[in-house]
Amino acid sequence: MKKKSLMRSIAAAPHIFWAVLFIVLPLIIVGVYAFTDAEGNFSLANIAALTDYVPIFWLSLELSVIATAVCLVIGYPLAYIIAKSSPRAQKIFIMLLMLPMWTNLLIRTYSIMAILDDGGFLNTLLNTSFHIVGTKGAVIFGMVYDFLPYMVLPIYTCVSKIDKHMWEAASDLGCSPVKTMLKVIFPLSMSGIISGVTMVLVPSISTFYISQKLGGGTFELIGDTIERQFVTGALNVGAAISLVMMVLILISITVMNRFSEGDEGGIIV
Amino acid sequence: MKYASRIYLCLIFSVLYIPIFTLILFSFNVENSTAEFAGFSLRWYIELFNSPETFTALRNTLLLAVLSALLSTVIGTAAAEGIYKMRSRFIKGAITSVTNIPMMNPDIVTGMSMMLFFAAVMGIFKISDYNEIGFAAMLIAHTTFCLPYVILSVLPRINELGDSLSEAALDLGCTPVSAFFRVKLPNIMPGVISGMVMAFTLSLDDFVISYFVGPTNFQTLPLLIYSMTKKKVTPDMYALSTIIIVSVFILLIISNIRSGKRADENKRKRGAVK
Numbered sequence: 127m128k129k130k131s132l133m134r135s136i137a138a139a140p141h142i143f144w145a146v147l148f149i150v151l152p153l154i155i156v157g158v159y160a161f162t163d164a165e166g167n168f169s170l171a172n173i174a175a176l177t178d179y180v181p182i183f184w185l186s187l188e189l190s191v192i193a194t195a196v197c198l199v200i201g202y203p204l205a206y207i208i209a210k211s212s213p214r215a216q217k218i219f220i221m222l223l224m225l226p227m228w229t230n231l232l233i234r235t236y237s238i239m240a241i242l243d244d245g246g247f248l249n250t251l252l253n254t255s256f257h258i259v260g261t262k263g264a265v266i267f268g269m270v271y272d273f274l275p276y277m278v279l280p281i282y283t284c285v286s287k288i289d290k291h292m293w294e295a296a297s298d299l300g301c302s303p304v305k306t307m308l309k310v311i312f313p314l315s316m317s318g319i320i321s322g323v324t325m326v327l328v329p330s331i332s333t334f335y336i337s338q339k340l341g342g343g344t345f346e347l348i349g350d351t352i353e354r355q356f357v358t359g360a361l362n363v364g365a366a367i368s369l370v371m372m373v374l375i376l377i378s379i380t381v382m383n384r385f386s387e388g389d390e391g392g393i394i395v
Numbered sequence: 396m397k398y399a400s401r402i403y404l405c406l407i408f409s410v411l412y413i414p415i416f417t418l419i420l421f422s423f424n425v426e427n428s429t430a431e432f433a434g435f436s437l438r439w440y441i442e443l444f445n446s447p448e449t450f451t452a453l454r455n456t457l458l459l460a461v462l463s464a465l466l467s468t469v470i471g472t473a474a475a476e477g478i479y480k481m482r483s484r485f486i487k488g489a490i491t492s493v494t495n496i497p498m499m500n501p502d503i504v505t506g507m508s509m510m511l512f513f514a515a516v517m518g519i520f521k522i523s524d525y526n527e528i529g530f531a532a533m534l535i536a537h538t539t540f541c542l543p544y545v546i547l548s549v550l551p552r553i554n555e556l557g558d559s560l561s562e563a564a565l566d567l568g569c570t571p572v573s574a575f576f577r578v579k580l581p582n583i584m585p586g587v588i589s590g591m592v593m594a595f596t597l598s599l600d601d602f603v604i605s606y607f608v609g610p611t612n613f614q615t616l617p618l619l620i621y622s623m624t625k626k627k628v629t630p631d632m633y634a635l636s637t638i639i640i641v642s643v644f645i646l647l648i649i650s651n652i653r654s655g656k657r658a659d660e661n662k663r664k665r666g667a668v669k
Contacts, residue, residue: 135477138476140473142490145494223411230620232624238414241417361511376496379499
């Protein structure tokens with residue numbers, strides 16, 4: 127019986143082989159690098175050196191959490207309005223939302239920088255001298271701009287699945303529109319919100335391109351730090367930072383998924 | 396309320412599109428500037444088409460995207476079938492969690508881990524020049540981060556389809572393999588196709604992982620764009636982006652019209668049955 131059950135799943139064998147070799151093994155190697163020095167001897171120096179990066183980590187967390195919150199505040203009403211429009215309009219809005227996503231992130235970010243820069247398009251057009259690039263606000267704006275669709279799409283998928291009769295039922299039972307929104311619609315779209323939050327938070331906290339371009343070289347985020355270790359060849363420290371970041375992110379995703387158990391609320395449209 | 400929501404939509408979409416429209420505008424700039432528009436010209440497009448570097452990068456990007464989409468679709472579809480048939484919930488859960496790691500992990504961590512892995516491979520097989528395994532490394536890396544998306548798009552279809560059709564095929568004398576190819580696969584095809592399309596676009600768009608894994612002799616478009624934005628950018632990069640945006644836009648419109656037509660046809664068919 128056991129043999130038969132093994133045979134049934136033989137189709138998954140190439141994938142399991144692939145996953146062990148190219149997913150699990152590389153992560154183990156990251157772990158090995160994190161706990162060894164440049165000569166390959168066991169060492170805790172890299173882990174101890176992490177304390178130097180605590181302020182950078184807090185800054186990355188601060189910026190990405192603000193960006194995620196802004197995305198949620200802007201994105202929820204947007205997703206809701208789209209979900210409530212006619213099917214034809216819905217299609218067009220979703221297409222309009224996806225189109226920037228299909229444009230490479232590097233190009234979008236660069237274009238924002240060219241607009242907001244000190245001698246950029248906005249300042250030449252208005253003949254002003256706003257200093258925007260190089261501030262925290264510019265980095266947050268870049269994150270929100272680049273990742274907003276990732277927030278809107280899962281929420282939209284979730285909200286558009288909510289039965290229209292929910293509204294009627296809630297108002298029949300005496301709920302005001304605001305209360306219906308807070309007590310019925312919002313909780314029902316929780317799984318969309320959670321996948322939206324993860325899909326914005328993870329790339330924001332680990333970005334290095336946005337902070338390089340829109341931070342104007344004045345900010346270093348955790349992604350920049352890893353990238354710098356990679357460029358300068360300090361791979362052991364880079365591996366240690368990556369390891370810690372991965373563990374933190376996987377833990378928070380697992381915790382968040384506990385809240386929306388059993389519902390795979392549209393990871394991607 | 397209706398007006399308020401319309402204004403809101405307009406506002407958000409204009410902010411989303413301002414950078415894209417300025418980019419298109421400046422791709423036609425006569426001067427070498429991305430801040431001051433001096434006049435209309437096609438200068439940067441001509442320069443772009445005369446640069447062999449761009450064409451090599453474009454060819455590399457497409458080659459890599461096609462190969463990694465095909466590879467991840469074959470492995471991923473087989474994996475979805477295998478996972479579906481698994482009895483043990485524990486093994487099922489373990490395999491899906493491991494598969495999803497590249498999807499949940501920040502790209503920078505996946506990129507770093509892949510790079511260290513290939514460095515180790517070079518050490519073991521005594522390869523001194525990374526360019527020798529560079530293309531294989533890129534293909535493996537791209538296939539790996541595409542796999543979870545393929546499985547995620549195929550597995551629900553297989554779950555939905557259930558076993559009855561394949562069992563009927565087996566009863567009628569199909570071997571398990573031909574039952575899969577002749578009965579199951581055609582039925583789950585929409586999931587397989589959408590998984591493949593997603594893998595293709597993910598590979599096309601990837602910068603971070605390619606940045607860590609990419610060898611010097613195999614440059615993709617995002618890597619080229621990155622190296623171009625390191626210096627002060629000339630509008631030829633804008634010209635390149637404009638071409639990409641316009642082609643994506645046309646593709647989206649075509650696919651929308653086609654799916655609209657299909658929906659109409661289905662409606663008509665259903666009407667005829669009634």
